[in-house]
Amino acid sequence: MTDLIQQLINGLLIGGLYALVALGISLVFGLTGMVNFAHGEVVMLGGYLTFTLTQSFGMPFLGSLVGSLLAGGLLGFAMDRTTFRYTRGTPMNGLVISLGLIMIFQSLAMTIWGTEPLTMDVLFPGAFQQWGLSLSIQKAITLVVTAVLIAGFGLFLVKSRAGRALRALAQEPEAAVYVGIPVERYIALSMVIGTALAAAAGAMFAALFSITPFVGTSLTAKGFIVVALGGMGSAAGTIAGGLLLGVMEALGAGYISAAFTDAYGLLLFLLVLSFKPAGLFGVSGRVKL
Amino acid sequence: MLAIDRLSGGYRGGSVLFDVSLSVGAGEIVALIGPNGAGKTSVLRAISRTLPQSRGAISLNGEDIMRRTGHQVVALGVAHVPEGRRVFPRLTVRDNIALGAFVLDDHAKTAEAVANATDVFPALKSRLEQLAGTLSGGEQQMLALARGFVSNPKLMLLDEPSLGLSPRMTDEVFALIERLRTGGRSILLVEQNAILALEIADRGYVIEGGRIVTEGRSDELRRAELLQQSYLGHAG
Amino acid sequence: MSARVSNLATWAVVLALLFAVPSVVGFDGALINIAVVIAINAILAFSLGILFGYAGQMSLAHAAFYGIGAYTAANIALKWGVSFWWCLPIAALAAMLVAAILSIVVTRMEGIVFSLGTYAVGEMIRLVFVNWWQVTGGPQGLSFQRRPESIFGLDFTTRGSFYYVVAAILVLSYLGIRKLMKSKLGWWFVALRENPVLAQSLGINVHLAKAIVFILSAGLAGVVGVLYLYNFRHISPEAFSVWESILLILIVMIGGVGTMAGPIIGAAVFLVLPEVLRLPPTVQPVLIGVVLILVVVLLPRGVVGTFEDWWKARRIKGQAVPKEAA
Numbered sequence: 001m002t003d004l005i006q007q008l009i010n011g012l013l014i015g016g017l018y019a020l021v022a023l024g025i026s027l028v029f030g031l032t033g034m035v036n037f038a039h040g041e042v043v044m045l046g047g048y049l050t051f052t053l054t055q056s057f058g059m060p061f062l063g064s065l066v067g068s069l070l071a072g073g074l075l076g077f078a079m080d081r082t083t084f085r086y087t088r089g090t091p092m093n094g095l096v097i098s099l100g101l102i103m104i105f106q107s108l109a110m111t112i113w114g115t116e117p118l119t120m121d122v123l124f125p126g127a128f129q130q131w132g133l134s135l136s137i138q139k140a141i142t143l144v145v146t147a148v149l150i151a152g153f154g155l156f157l158v159k160s161r162a163g164r165a166l167r168a169l170a171q172e173p174e175a176a177v178y179v180g181i182p183v184e185r186y187i188a189l190s191m192v193i194g195t196a197l198a199a200a201a202g203a204m205f206a207a208l209f210s211i212t213p214f215v216g217t218s219l220t221a222k223g224f225i226v227v228a229l230g231g232m233g234s235a236a237g238t239i240a241g242g243l244l245l246g247v248m249e250a251l252g253a254g255y256i257s258a259a260f261t262d263a264y265g266l267l268l269f270l271l272v273l274s275f276k277p278a279g280l281f282g283v284s285g286r287v288k289l
Numbered sequence: 290m291l292a293i294d295r296l297s298g299g300y301r302g303g304s305v306l307f308d309v310s311l312s313v314g315a316g317e318i319v320a321l322i323g324p325n326g327a328g329k330t331s332v333l334r335a336i337s338r339t340l341p342q343s344r345g346a347i348s349l350n351g352e353d354i355m356r357r358t359g360h361q362v363v364a365l366g367v368a369h370v371p372e373g374r375r376v377f378p379r380l381t382v383r384d385n386i387a388l389g390a391f392v393l394d395d396h397a398k399t400a401e402a403v404a405n406a407t408d409v410f411p412a413l414k415s416r417l418e419q420l421a422g423t424l425s426g427g428e429q430q431m432l433a434l435a436r437g438f439v440s441n442p443k444l445m446l447l448d449e450p451s452l453g454l455s456p457r458m459t460d461e462v463f464a465l466i467e468r469l470r471t472g473g474r475s476i477l478l479v480e481q482n483a484i485l486a487l488e489i490a491d492r493g494y495v496i497e498g499g500r501i502v503t504e505g506r507s508d509e510l511r512r513a514e515l516l517q518q519s520y521l522g523h524a525g
Numbered sequence: 526m527s528a529r530v531s532n533l534a535t536w537a538v539v540l541a542l543l544f545a546v547p548s549v550v551g552f553d554g555a556l557i558n559i560a561v562v563i564a565i566n567a568i569l570a571f572s573l574g575i576l577f578g579y580a581g582q583m584s585l586a587h588a589a590f591y592g593i594g595a596y597t598a599a600n601i602a603l604k605w606g607v608s609f610w611w612c613l614p615i616a617a618l619a620a621m622l623v624a625a626i627l628s629i630v631v632t633r634m635e636g637i638v639f640s641l642g643t644y645a646v647g648e649m650i651r652l653v654f655v656n657w658w659q660v661t662g663g664p665q666g667l668s669f670q671r672r673p674e675s676i677f678g679l680d681f682t683t684r685g686s687f688y689y690v691v692a693a694i695l696v697l698s699y700l701g702i703r704k705l706m707k708s709k710l711g712w713w714f715v716a717l718r719e720n721p722v723l724a725q726s727l728g729i730n731v732h733l734a735k736a737i738v739f740i741l742s743a744g745l746a747g748v749v750g751v752l753y754l755y756n757f758r759h760i761s762p763e764a765f766s767v768w769e770s771i772l773l774i775l776i777v778m779i780g781g782v783g784t785m786a787g788p789i790i791g792a793a794v795f796l797v798l799p800e801v802l803r804l805p806p807t808v809q810p811v812l813i814g815v816v817l818i819l820v821v822v823l824l825p826r827g828v829v830g831t832f833e834d835w836w837k838a839r840r841i842k843g844q845a846v847p848k849e850a851a
Contacts, residue, residue, distance in 0.1 A: 107811045
């Protein structure tokens with residue numbers, strides 16, 4: 001029983017990070033119909049940046065995380081302005097461009113950090129022990145930061161003027177123009193928010209696991225699966241989907257075989273795509289934000 | 290207020306408008322009528338700068354807007370109420386109206402504007418916290434009009450406000466539209482229901498195949514339209 | 526009549542050029558190796574072209590099918606001593622079988638969803654390559670030392686002679702695809718591309734047509750897998766990842782569809798240029814990425830649109846020449 005609860009906690013931890021990654025994919029898809037394969041690369045770069053800031057420059061973890069978050073947002077802005085904005089009417093071209101971006105970002109990371117997995121020194125030694133369960137302080141911090149970021153994003157979307165504008169744009173793009181929403185600026189904003197969250201997730205990933213230049217692709221795949229699970233993707237659904245995938249993986253790895261964990265998720269994704277495409281990617285392709 | 294001179298344009302597949310010229314004076318209601326697919330909606334889109342391609346001249350109070358983008362035109366005092374209402378279905382009625390005042394960018398002013406709008410559209414008052422997608426068709430049309438009205442625009446572009454509404458609801462909506470012209474506000478009204486539109490309009494233009502074929506005072510156009518309908522043997 | 530003569534003349538020149546390659550670059554050594562690799566990738570581009578160019582579907586699983594061909598051939602050759610020549614059709618069938626099963630799900634997809642779906646397919650197959658180590662040798666892959674067997678008294682063990690095998694398959698697959706596109710099936714594909722709704726109303730079974738394209742293209746990729754295996758003599762999962770598929774898409778985008786020279790040039794650009802420029806291994810992907818982005822941003826009608834333009838031009842040309850005088 002304690003074992004099961006332990007697995008559930010680990011699953012929620014990973015799942016929260018998956019949700020942070022997937023929110024950006026879902027947000028950008030909802031506004032532009034574009035699928036950004038390079039999204040996971042931002043997670044990877046965010047992770048490396050926090051690695052370097054803490055290990056080489058001795059910055060505190062939370063400060064580095066904020067640094068990654070800001071740098072991620074900046075990178076998202078740069079990507080949108082230099083490439084993606086030329087593909088607004090043709091999301092397929094955006095997809096192809098994002099594939100090109102992956103190659104560039106991976107090579108960049110290989111050049112700077114090499115191909116060997118890098119593991120951070122333990123920043124917060126120690127763990128909470130209770131009822132036979134254990135939660136390292138690093139993991140506890142991750143849980144809290146993830147919860148704060150997700151809640152902050154939710155509040156932004158529901159309560160702020162900009163959040164309402166984003167939802168309006170996703171629901172009725174043409175009417176959004178007629179109420180005076182500057183569409184291009186808000187699409188760029190969605191890219192910035194999505195990549196900032198992704199880079200922050202990367203910072204937390206890097207502190208918990210090792211990091212290589214190639215983790216981005218598999219994280220993008222996780223993001224797709226989450227978004228498909230959550231129903232492409234109400235923001236709430238995406239968060240729920242992330243937690244669900246995290247828990248499923250933790251239980252699968254704990255009780256079934258670990259080797260094919262990734263394949264189960266992909267299979268699920270494939271089935272959702274083929275049998276519920278209208279509901280998820282839909283004729284209208286609108287996201288319920 | 291609004292002057293369009295030899296406007297042509299359309300979509301990537303081809304042109305739908307050819308040398309369209311029309312004008313709307315201050316405080317005037319002008320009807321743009323014509324059959325399905327004649328280019329009525331495209332004229333409104335060209336004004337709102339959402340028509341992909343357009344040539345010619347469009348000016349608002351003498352200011353050329355051909356190089357403006359959609360949200361800039363809104364800031365100049367144009368409110369477009371699109372065909373099919375296009376309310377934001379998963380936002381509350383209150384948020385929908387508040388978004389209509391997006392260009393105000395001021396919390397207090399927005400709240401005041403929303404309160405004013407609900408005075409003009411009392412039917413929405415009791416529904417402010419409801420999701421817009423759950424309203425009836427008539428209520429959604431009211432909401433779309435309120436969303437356009439809330440920014441206190443100088444010119445309103447109304448696209449088929451009677452579409453899909455019951456006759457009773459249509460009468461109610463048209464009664465409201467007549468009230469919207471207060472304070473020198475101009476209205477360009479696109480309708481398939483020509484007789485109804487010409488009843489409240491001062492002047493009208495008839496568009497067919499992307500070209501303006503007739504223009505004139507409402508009562509003249511209305512007489513001609515009734516005559517034509519009686520020949521063809523169908524009404525409405 | 527004169528068109529036919531000039532056509533024949535063109536073919537004579539093409540065949541002569543292909544035949545002359547080893548005499549020019551040498552029957553052994555690095556250059557003939559590059560020629561083989563270019564030819565292999567050109568065939569892959571042909572097979573992807575059926576899907577991407579003619580049917581408008583951008584598959585990210587293509588390299589996975591060529592991997593299936595390679596692993597199938599390696600296993601049957603190593604375990605049962607099946608000859609190279611029998612490996613070719615068997616590998617094609619294996620890839621087609623997997624494609625047929627997957628076509629149940631992927632033919633339900635369109636556009637971006639199809640790309641996402643085939644991405645999932647490609648990744649899943651790669652995971653199988655990595656984890657089914659009894660058959661695939663796991664992440665390290667398989668080493669393979671066999672050479673093609675003699676046939677009709679001809680020896681194919683040298684690099685130069687192997688080149689002729691690959692070149693022959695290159696020409697045959699080009700001719701085969703051309704013939705296919707002129708058949709009723711080819712007409713189905715065009716109808717499907719141009720107007721799926723109309724195609725359906727004309728009684729074309731859209732799912733079936735899409736499934737056939739998908740399966741055929743996988744089958745040809747399976748054949749190439751065998752060539753890859755006998756050429757490189759080592760296979761590992763990374764050679765068949767989604768990245769290989771992306772490189773192939775790029776080759777098709779650069780080279781276009783419907784010509785033989787296009788994919789050869791496209792493959793040469795991406796396989797030879799980095800070698801000639803002696804780029805460090807980390808710079809090459811950056812170059813590819815930048816080219817990919819530039820192609821998409823600079824082609825005003827976009828990737829798919831350029832194909833449409835090309836196709837329309839071709840169709841108009843086709844109409845000008847009356848096929849049947851009935």
